[in-house]
Each structure stands twice: as C-alpha cells, then as structure tokens.
Amino acid sequence: xxxxxxxxxxxxxxxxxxxxxxxxxxxxxxxxxxxxxxxxxxxxxxxxxxxxxxxxxxxxxxxxxxxxxxxxxxxxxxxxxxxxxxxxxxxxxxxxxxxxxxxxxxxxxxxxxxxxxxxxxxxxxxxxxxxxxxxxxxxxxxxxxxxxxxxxxxxxxxxxxxxxxxxxxxxxxxxxxxxxxxxxxxxxxxxxxxxxxxxxxxxxxxxxxxxxxxxxxxxxxxxxxxxxxxxxxxxxxxxxxxxxxxxxxxxxxxxxxxxxxxxxxxxxxxxxxxxxxxxxxxxxxxxxxxxxxxxxxxxxxxxxxxxxxxxxxxxxxxxxxxxxxxxxxxxxxxxxxxxxxxxxxxxxxxxxxxxxxxxxxxxxxxxxxxxxxxxxxxxxxxxxxxxxxxxxxxxxxxxxxxxxxxxxxxxxxxxxxxxxxxxxxxxxxxxx
Ligand code: LLP
Numbered sequence: 001x002x003x004x005x006x007x008x009x010x011x012x013x014x015x016x017x018x019x020x021x022x023x024x025x026x027x028x029x030x031x032x033x034x035x036x037x038x039x040x041x042x043x044x045x046x047x048x049x050x051x052x053x054x055x056x057x058x059x060x061x062x063x064x065x066x067x068x069x070x071x072x073x074x075x076x077x078x079x080x081x082x083x084x085x086x087x088x089x090x091x092x093x094x095x096x097x098x099x100x101x102x103x104x105x106x107x108x109x110x111x112x113x114x115x116x117x118x119x120x121x122x123x124x125x126x127x128x129x130x131x132x133x134x135x136x137x138x139x140x141x142x143x144x145x146x147x148x149x150x151x152x153x154x155x156x157x158x159x160x161x162x163x164x165x166x167x168x169x170x171x172x173x174x175x176x177x178x179x180x181x182x183x184x185x186x187x188x189x190x191x192x193x194x195x196x197x198x199x200x201x202x203x204x205x206x207x208x209x210x211x212x213x214x215x216x217x218x219x220x221x222x223x224x225x226x227x228x229x230x231x232x233x234x235x236x237x238x239x240x241x242x243x244x245x246x247x248x249x250x251x252x253x254x255x256x257x258x259x260x261x262x263x264x265x266x267x268x269x270x271x272x273x274x275x276x277x278x279x280x281x282x283x284x285x286x287x288x289x290x291x292x293x294x295x296x297x298x299x300x301x302x303x304x305x306x307x308x309x310x311x312x313x314x315x316x317x318x319x320x321x322x323x324x325x326x327x328x329x330x331x332x333x334x335x336x337x338x339x340x341x342x343x344x345x346x347x348x349x350x351x352x353x354x355x356x357x358x359x360x361x362x363x364x365x366x367x368x369x370x371x372x373x374x375x376x377x378x379x380x381x382x383x384x385x386x387x388x389x390x391x392x393x394x395x396x397x398x399x400x401x402x403x404x405x406x407x408x409x410x411x412x413x414x415x416x417x418x419x420x421x422x423x424x425x426x427x428x429x430x431x432x
Pocket of ligand 1: 088
C-alpha cells in the first residue's frame with residue numbers, strides 16, 4: 001500500500017502496474033462487472049483503521065463504538081463487529097442495523113438530540129448499554145418511558161462544553177449556540193435530578209464537539225473541562241463510572257496531517273487515566289473515510305467559453321459532501337498515465353450548479369468512458385446519498401484480498417418507482 005501521507009495511505013487502495021486496485025482487485029474489473037457509479041470499500045483499510053484504535057487504547061478500559069452514521073451498510077458494520085467493535089447509533093434504524101450486523105446490545109450507545117418515545121422504548125427493549133441524553137425534557141421522557149416498562153434506562157448526560165472544534169461550521173457541535181448537549185453549568189443539577197429518578201440509572205457523561213478535527217487542542221480543552229466536571233460531581237457526592245468521548249480524529253482528504261492516534265490516546269490517558277472510569281469512543285470517519293472510494297465514468301467532456309467541464313455519471317445525490325460542505329475529495333484516473341494535468345471542473349449530471357465535485361482541478365485529460373475514482377468517500381458518502389433527480393441508489397462493493405462482493409446492489413427503476421403510491425382519486429378510472 002502507498003506509504004506517502006494522504007488519502008491513499010493505509011486505505012487498502014493503491015496503484016499496481018498503473019491500475020488503481022482495492023487490495024488485490026482492479027477497480028476497472030469491478031467496473032466492468034458492476035457498472036459505474038459504485039462505491040468500493042477495502043476490508044484491509046477498514047480493519048487497519050479499527051486495529052489502529054484498538055492498539056492505541058489497548059492499555060485503557062475503552063470500547064470503540066463505530067459511529068454507524070458514517071457508513072451504515074450491514075457488511076461494513078459487520079466487519080467491525082467481528083473485530084469486537086461496539087456501535088454508536090442515532091436512530092432506531094441505525095440501532096436495528098447494528099443489531100442485525102451482530103453488534104451485541106451491551107456494546108451499543110444511542111446518541112442524538114431528538115430521540116422519540118418509540119425509539120427510547122425500542123432501545124430499552126433491546127437491553128442497550130447506554131443512552132446519551134441531551135436535555136432535561138429528554139431525560140423526563142426517558143424516565144417516563146422506562147418507568148412504564150418497569151425498567152431503568154442506563155443514561156449518560158451529554159455535556160455541551162462550549163468549545164470551538166475549529167472545523168466546518170456545519171459539523172461543529174460543541175459551542176453553546178449549537179443544539180447539542182446540556183450546558184456544562186447545568187450538568188450538576190441535571191445529574192442530581194437523574195440520580196433520583198426511578199427509571200434512570202445515571203452512569204456518566206458524554207461529549208462530542210465536532211467532526212473532521214485535525215488538531216488535538218480542541219479535544220484537550222473539552223476533555224479537560226470534562227475531567228474537572230467529573231471531579232466536581234464526585235466532590236458533590238454524585239457517582240459516575242464512565243465517560244463517552246464522542247467521535248474520532250479527522251482524516252487526510254488532501255494534505256491535512258491529523259495527529260497520530262498514539263498522541264490522541266496519550267492525551268486521553270493523561271487527562272482521564274487517574275479517574276478510574278471506563279471509556280467509550282465513537283469514531284466514524286477515521287474508520288471508513290479513506291477505506292472507500294466512489295468510482296465513476298466520464299460521460300462527456302464539454303469545452304465551455306471559460307471552463308472545461310468533465311461530466312461524470314456520479315452526482316451530488318451519490319456524494320453530497322462537496323456540495324454541502326465545500327469538501328475537497330481527491331479525484332484520480334483509475335488507469336494512471338503520464339499525461340499533463342490541465343484545469344477542469346468535475347461535475348455531475350444533476351440540474352444544479354451545486355452539483356460540482358471539484359472546481360478548476362488539475363487533472364490529466366480524461367476521455368469519455370474513462371474511469372475516475374473519487375477518494376476518501378467511505379465516510380458520509382453512500383450513507384448520505386439520495387435518489388434526487390430520480391437517480392437510483394448506486395451499488396456498494398466490499399473487497400477482501402482478491403475477492404469482492406456486492407454488499408448493496410444497484411436499486412432498480414422498478415424499486416425506485418415502487419416507493420410511491422397513487423391515491424384512490426388518481427388510481428381509480430371512475431374517479432379521474
Ligand atoms: N458521535 C457523535 C455523537 C456524532 O455526532 C458523530 C458525528 C460521531 C460520533 C462520529 O464522528 P466522526 O468520528 O465521524 O468525526 N456528514 C458530515 C459529518 C457529520 C458528523 C456528525 N456526527 C461530513 O460528511 O463531514
């Protein structure tokens with residue numbers, strides 16, 4: 001595998017004899033069988049990223065709960081589950097996926113700012129390990145649901161530490177103006193209240209300040225506040241046995257250099273090592289981001305008055321990150337060549353100017369029909385895709401060594417249309 005830093009490093013993807021491969025399989029061979037666009041993941045990449053967390057935290061009492069929202073295919077969750085991972089879920093759908101993929105309920109954490117009573121009830125029925133509560137009304141509702149079921153809900157309170165994660169505004173969650181968590185100043189009162197509730201078993205505190213953090217400083221600030229809070233609560237007679245540290249590190253999409261996991265783990269140990277608490281970590285992006293790519297074909301090359309456009313068969317409905325967050329994804333030809341790079345706008349066929357993967361990107365000239373790979377697409381790619389413009393959901397493929405499996409077939413047009421129902425007044429010829 002490529003050793004240079006960047007999106008290919010440790011991803012499971014590398015060029016062999018000029019052909020981009022996922023482990024032992026050429027992407028061009030998968031494209032010939034599956035047809036573009038499709039997502040492709042490398043098992044070696046997924047496992048390597050998980051093992052890096054497991055190794056970094058081997059000497060701490062920590063459970064790595066894969067944040068299912070990053071990529072929720074059962075085969076991806078199952079790959080981590082087989083290695084002993086837990087899961088962080090944010091909806092009943094994700095909880096059902098984690099269970100179906102073989103994650104034991106004792107290793108599942110339910111996060112999220114707006115759980116419904118039905119979701120709470122379902123979670124409690126499964127015997128879930130932990131529910132992270134984000135407000136007093138949510139605590140009251142969970143208590144009522146648990147009492148009605150004659151259960152006690154294992155609860156962590158999510159703290160809003162008012163820390164700037166120094167990441168994209170749309171994925172920053174730890175400032176007081178963000179909708180997430182309970183303000184740090186209110187935690188003691190809420191914890192006391194939780195400890196007195198018949199349906200609540202108060203276990204500890206959770207924090208998650210944002211995603212794609214490439215600097216340890218905001219983590220250090222938030223975790224230090226959390227450790228101080230633990231000491232203050234204990235001094236106040238409130239017992240707590242565990243902490244949930246939220247999402248993982250950011251990844252290299254381009255030339256970012258996120259800190260080594262060993263440094264992150266050492267920081268965590270330095271701050272919490274003496275508190276005698278069990279830890280949960282909820283990494284998503286860093287487990288799957290660089291272990292997945294989106295493979296597309298060039299549909300057309302259009303020479304505009306001021307721009308050259310490379311029009312792909314993939315679009316914003318398949319991968320929305322560039323449109324939504326102005327995110328940079330590396331785009332590479334699947335078959336490398338020594339052609340001189342020229343600036344090009346890489347776009348999809350959807351009827352919006354926002355359907356742009358890259359603007360004035362330096363790329364070797366790509367011919368119609370040629371394959372390109374959009375890198376670092378494993379996290380928040382397929383999971384955020386939609387059928388906008390009535391484009392069927394694209395296949396997902398998982399490679400392992402020299403074999404591969406389609407882990408989600410392409411949605412057919414029949415399936416796409418079968419989602420809709422005509423009301424009687426349109427369906428009944430008598431009434432039209
Ligand atoms: N835990 C909680 C409570 C979260 O809200 C998240 C992500 C994670 C864990 C996982 O964080 P990670 O390890 O992936 O940084 N769609 C956006 C990212 C949204 C992140 C939402 N929460 C994107 O494509 O950049």
